Amino acid sequence: MAEWQKISAHAIKARGVFRVALAGGSTPRSLYEHLASPEINKQIDWDHTQIYFGDERCVPPDHADSNYRMVNETLFSNVSVPSDHIHPMFDPAFDAVENAKRYNSLVSAFDAFDLILLGMGEDGHTASLFPGTFILNETREKVAAQYVEKLSAWRISITFPVINAARHVIILVAGENKAKVLAEIASNDGDKLSYPIQRIVPTGNLDWCLDRSAAKLLPETIK
Numbered sequence: 001m002a003e004w005q006k007i008s009a010h011a012i013k014a015r016g017v018f019r020v021a022l023a024g025g026s027t028p029r030s031l032y033e034h035l036a037s038p039e040i041n042k043q044i045d046w047d048h049t050q051i052y053f054g055d056e057r058c059v060p061p062d063h064a065d066s067n068y069r070m071v072n073e074t075l076f077s078n079v080s081v082p083s084d085h086i087h088p089m090f091d092p093a094f095d096a097v098e099n100a101k102r103y104n105s106l107v108s109a110f111d112a113f114d115l116i117l118l119g120m121g122e123d124g125h126t127a128s129l130f131p132g133t134f135i136l137n138e139t140r141e142k143v144a145a146q147y148v149e150k151l152s153a154w155r156i157s158i159t160f161p162v163i164n165a166a167r168h169v170i171i172l173v174a175g176e177n178k179a180k181v182l183a184e185i186a187s188n189d190g191d192k193l194s195y196p197i198q199r200i201v202p203t204g205n206l207d208w209c210l211d212r213s214a215a216k217l218l219p220e221t222i223k
Protein backbone atom coordinates (compact mmCIF):
# COMPACT_ATOMS: atom_id res chain seq x y z
CA MET A 1 0.00 0.00 0.00
CA ALA A 2 1.79 3.06 -1.31
CA GLU A 3 -0.18 5.42 0.95
CA TRP A 4 1.09 3.66 4.08
CA GLN A 5 4.67 4.04 2.91
CA LYS A 6 4.23 7.70 1.88
CA ILE A 7 2.41 8.70 5.08
CA SER A 8 4.78 6.81 7.36
CA ALA A 9 7.92 8.19 5.67
CA HIS A 10 6.58 11.75 5.99
CA ALA A 11 5.60 11.25 9.66
CA ILE A 12 8.96 9.74 10.61
CA LYS A 13 10.83 12.55 8.81
CA ALA A 14 8.68 15.22 10.45
CA ARG A 15 8.24 13.80 13.97
CA GLY A 16 10.48 10.77 14.27
CA VAL A 17 7.54 8.39 14.64
CA PHE A 18 4.59 7.02 12.62
CA ARG A 19 1.50 6.30 14.68
CA VAL A 20 -1.17 4.19 12.99
CA ALA A 21 -4.48 2.77 14.25
CA LEU A 22 -5.50 -0.45 12.49
CA ALA A 23 -8.95 -1.52 11.39
CA GLY A 24 -10.43 -4.83 12.43
CA GLY A 25 -12.87 -7.14 10.70
CA SER A 26 -12.01 -9.12 7.57
CA THR A 27 -11.49 -6.50 4.87
CA PRO A 28 -8.02 -5.33 5.96
CA ARG A 29 -6.57 -8.88 6.13
CA SER A 30 -5.20 -8.71 2.61
CA LEU A 31 -3.65 -5.31 3.26
CA TYR A 32 -1.85 -6.58 6.36
CA GLU A 33 -0.65 -9.65 4.45
CA HIS A 34 0.61 -7.33 1.69
CA LEU A 35 2.52 -5.19 4.22
CA ALA A 36 4.08 -8.40 5.57
CA SER A 37 5.21 -9.59 2.13
CA PRO A 38 9.02 -9.69 1.79
CA GLU A 39 9.24 -6.99 -0.88
CA ILE A 40 7.05 -4.51 1.04
CA ASN A 41 8.04 -5.43 4.57
CA LYS A 42 11.67 -4.46 4.00
CA GLN A 43 10.64 -0.99 2.76
CA ILE A 44 8.84 -0.16 6.01
CA ASP A 45 10.61 1.46 8.97
CA TRP A 46 9.05 -0.70 11.70
CA ASP A 47 11.51 0.61 14.30
CA HIS A 48 9.86 4.04 14.11
CA THR A 49 6.30 2.74 13.81
CA GLN A 50 3.85 2.57 16.71
CA ILE A 51 0.81 0.37 16.05
CA TYR A 52 -2.53 0.86 17.78
CA PHE A 53 -6.05 -0.46 17.19
CA GLY A 54 -9.13 1.54 16.20
CA ASP A 55 -11.40 -0.87 17.98
CA GLU A 56 -11.51 -4.28 19.59
CA ARG A 57 -13.89 -6.96 20.65
CA CYS A 58 -13.69 -7.67 24.40
CA VAL A 59 -12.31 -11.18 24.02
CA PRO A 60 -8.90 -12.73 24.80
CA PRO A 61 -6.14 -12.02 22.24
CA ASP A 62 -6.21 -15.64 20.99
CA HIS A 63 -10.01 -15.65 20.49
CA ALA A 64 -11.29 -16.16 16.94
CA ASP A 65 -13.11 -12.80 17.11
CA SER A 66 -10.09 -10.82 18.31
CA ASN A 67 -8.85 -8.09 15.97
CA TYR A 68 -5.47 -8.40 17.67
CA ARG A 69 -5.37 -12.10 16.74
CA MET A 70 -6.22 -11.31 13.10
CA VAL A 71 -3.46 -8.69 12.85
CA ASN A 72 -1.00 -10.91 14.71
CA GLU A 73 -1.62 -13.74 12.24
CA THR A 74 -1.44 -11.57 9.11
CA LEU A 75 1.15 -8.94 10.10
CA PHE A 76 2.88 -9.00 13.48
CA SER A 77 4.08 -12.60 13.24
CA ASN A 78 5.68 -11.86 9.85
CA VAL A 79 7.47 -8.54 10.37
CA SER A 80 10.11 -7.23 12.77
CA VAL A 81 8.07 -4.59 14.55
CA PRO A 82 9.39 -4.26 18.13
CA SER A 83 6.88 -5.86 20.53
CA ASP A 84 6.66 -2.70 22.65
CA HIS A 85 5.56 -0.79 19.54
CA ILE A 86 2.36 -2.89 19.40
CA HIS A 87 -0.47 -1.66 21.60
CA PRO A 88 -3.31 -4.17 21.97
CA MET A 89 -6.61 -2.59 22.97
CA PHE A 90 -8.04 -5.32 25.21
CA ASP A 91 -6.37 -6.99 28.19
CA PRO A 92 -8.55 -9.81 29.60
CA ALA A 93 -7.34 -8.90 33.10
CA PHE A 94 -9.62 -5.84 32.99
CA ASP A 95 -13.24 -5.21 32.04
CA ALA A 96 -14.31 -3.21 28.98
CA VAL A 97 -14.61 0.11 30.81
CA GLU A 98 -11.22 -0.21 32.51
CA ASN A 99 -9.57 -1.22 29.23
CA ALA A 100 -11.09 1.81 27.54
CA LYS A 101 -9.78 4.10 30.29
CA ARG A 102 -6.27 2.64 29.96
CA TYR A 103 -6.29 3.00 26.19
CA ASN A 104 -7.69 6.51 26.46
CA SER A 105 -4.64 7.46 28.56
CA LEU A 106 -2.33 5.80 26.03
CA VAL A 107 -3.87 7.63 23.06
CA SER A 108 -3.99 10.92 24.98
CA ALA A 109 -0.18 10.93 25.22
CA PHE A 110 0.14 12.26 21.66
CA ASP A 111 -1.67 14.86 19.57
CA ALA A 112 -2.97 12.86 16.61
CA PHE A 113 -2.65 9.63 14.68
CA ASP A 114 -0.73 9.93 11.45
CA LEU A 115 -3.02 7.33 9.89
CA ILE A 116 -6.25 5.63 10.93
CA LEU A 117 -7.47 2.67 8.89
CA LEU A 118 -11.19 1.99 9.13
CA GLY A 119 -13.73 -0.43 7.68
CA MET A 120 -17.46 -0.07 7.27
CA GLY A 121 -20.26 -2.44 8.19
CA GLU A 122 -23.48 -2.97 6.21
CA ASP A 123 -25.22 -0.71 8.74
CA GLY A 124 -22.76 2.09 8.13
CA HIS A 125 -20.85 1.56 11.38
CA THR A 126 -17.13 2.08 11.50
CA ALA A 127 -14.65 0.97 14.13
CA SER A 128 -17.10 0.01 16.90
CA LEU A 129 -19.24 3.11 16.41
CA PHE A 130 -22.58 1.45 15.77
CA PRO A 131 -25.91 3.16 14.94
CA GLY A 132 -27.98 4.12 17.98
CA THR A 133 -25.18 3.81 20.54
CA PHE A 134 -24.10 6.44 23.05
CA ILE A 135 -20.48 6.36 21.95
CA LEU A 136 -21.49 8.18 18.75
CA ASN A 137 -21.94 11.31 20.85
CA GLU A 138 -18.75 10.96 22.90
CA THR A 139 -16.85 14.22 22.49
CA ARG A 140 -14.53 14.17 25.51
CA GLU A 141 -12.88 10.74 25.69
CA LYS A 142 -10.67 9.57 22.85
CA VAL A 143 -11.49 5.92 23.58
CA ALA A 144 -14.65 4.47 25.12
CA ALA A 145 -16.37 1.18 25.86
CA GLN A 146 -19.83 0.46 24.49
CA TYR A 147 -22.23 -2.43 25.00
CA VAL A 148 -23.64 -3.18 21.53
CA GLU A 149 -27.17 -4.63 21.90
CA LYS A 150 -27.30 -6.04 18.36
CA LEU A 151 -24.12 -8.00 19.03
CA SER A 152 -24.89 -8.70 22.70
CA ALA A 153 -21.27 -7.83 23.29
CA TRP A 154 -18.99 -5.13 24.67
CA ARG A 155 -16.69 -3.29 22.30
CA ILE A 156 -13.93 -0.72 22.76
CA SER A 157 -13.46 1.98 20.13
CA ILE A 158 -11.73 5.22 19.31
CA THR A 159 -14.26 8.03 19.08
CA PHE A 160 -15.05 10.56 16.37
CA PRO A 161 -12.89 13.34 17.90
CA VAL A 162 -9.81 11.09 17.54
CA ILE A 163 -10.73 9.99 14.02
CA ASN A 164 -11.44 13.54 12.88
CA ALA A 165 -8.16 14.79 14.37
CA ALA A 166 -6.09 12.27 12.39
CA ARG A 167 -3.70 13.50 9.70
CA HIS A 168 -4.96 10.78 7.31
CA VAL A 169 -7.97 8.49 7.41
CA ILE A 170 -8.35 5.64 4.92
CA ILE A 171 -11.65 3.76 4.82
CA LEU A 172 -11.41 0.28 3.31
CA VAL A 173 -14.68 -1.15 1.98
CA ALA A 174 -15.09 -4.40 0.07
CA GLY A 175 -17.99 -6.62 -0.93
CA GLU A 176 -21.34 -6.28 -2.69
CA ASN A 177 -23.09 -6.25 0.68
CA LYS A 178 -21.69 -2.73 1.27
CA ALA A 179 -22.77 -1.30 -2.12
CA LYS A 180 -26.24 -0.14 -1.05
CA VAL A 181 -25.08 1.85 1.97
CA LEU A 182 -22.22 3.37 -0.02
CA ALA A 183 -24.63 4.50 -2.74
CA GLU A 184 -26.94 6.06 -0.13
CA ILE A 185 -24.04 7.87 1.50
CA ALA A 186 -22.74 9.10 -1.86
CA SER A 187 -26.17 10.35 -2.98
CA ASN A 188 -27.46 12.05 0.15
CA ASP A 189 -27.05 15.82 0.45
CA GLY A 190 -24.80 15.41 3.42
CA ASP A 191 -27.05 16.99 6.05
CA LYS A 192 -28.75 13.64 6.76
CA LEU A 193 -26.20 11.81 8.90
CA SER A 194 -28.04 8.49 8.62
CA TYR A 195 -24.92 6.43 9.19
CA PRO A 196 -22.12 6.72 11.76
CA ILE A 197 -19.45 6.65 9.07
CA GLN A 198 -20.82 9.92 7.71
CA ARG A 199 -19.56 11.65 10.84
CA ILE A 200 -16.01 11.13 9.66
CA VAL A 201 -14.95 14.59 8.56
CA PRO A 202 -11.24 14.67 9.38
CA THR A 203 -9.25 17.91 9.37
CA GLY A 204 -6.62 15.85 7.57
CA ASN A 205 -6.94 13.72 4.45
CA LEU A 206 -9.75 11.23 3.91
CA ASP A 207 -9.49 8.48 1.28
CA TRP A 208 -12.00 5.77 0.49
CA CYS A 209 -10.52 2.53 -0.85
CA LEU A 210 -13.30 0.46 -2.42
CA ASP A 211 -13.32 -2.75 -4.38
CA ARG A 212 -15.45 -3.03 -7.55
CA SER A 213 -18.26 -4.91 -5.80
CA ALA A 214 -18.65 -2.31 -3.07
CA ALA A 215 -18.52 0.52 -5.64
CA LYS A 216 -20.94 -1.07 -8.13
CA LEU A 217 -23.91 1.21 -7.33
CA LEU A 218 -21.95 4.45 -7.24
CA PRO A 219 -22.38 6.99 -10.05
CA GLU A 220 -19.61 6.81 -12.66
CA THR A 221 -18.67 10.39 -11.82
CA ILE A 222 -17.28 9.46 -8.41
CA LYS A 223 -15.78 6.05 -9.17
Ligand code: 6PG
Nearest residue numbers: 024025026027119120121126127
Ligand atom coordinates in the same frame (compact mmCIF):
# COMPACT_ATOMS: atom_id res chain seq x y z
C1 6PG B 1 -14.59 -4.66 13.70
C2 6PG B 1 -14.26 -3.52 12.79
C3 6PG B 1 -15.48 -3.05 12.08
C4 6PG B 1 -15.29 -3.52 10.66
C5 6PG B 1 -16.58 -3.53 9.90
C6 6PG B 1 -16.41 -4.18 8.53
O1 6PG B 1 -13.97 -4.80 14.75
O2 6PG B 1 -15.43 -5.47 13.27
O3 6PG B 1 -13.49 -2.60 13.23
O4 6PG B 1 -15.73 -1.68 12.10
O5 6PG B 1 -14.33 -2.68 10.02
O6 6PG B 1 -17.53 -4.27 10.65
O7 6PG B 1 -16.06 -5.52 8.77
P1 6PG B 1 -15.61 -6.46 7.54
O8 6PG B 1 -14.31 -5.92 7.04
O9 6PG B 1 -15.46 -7.82 8.15
O10 6PG B 1 -16.71 -6.38 6.50
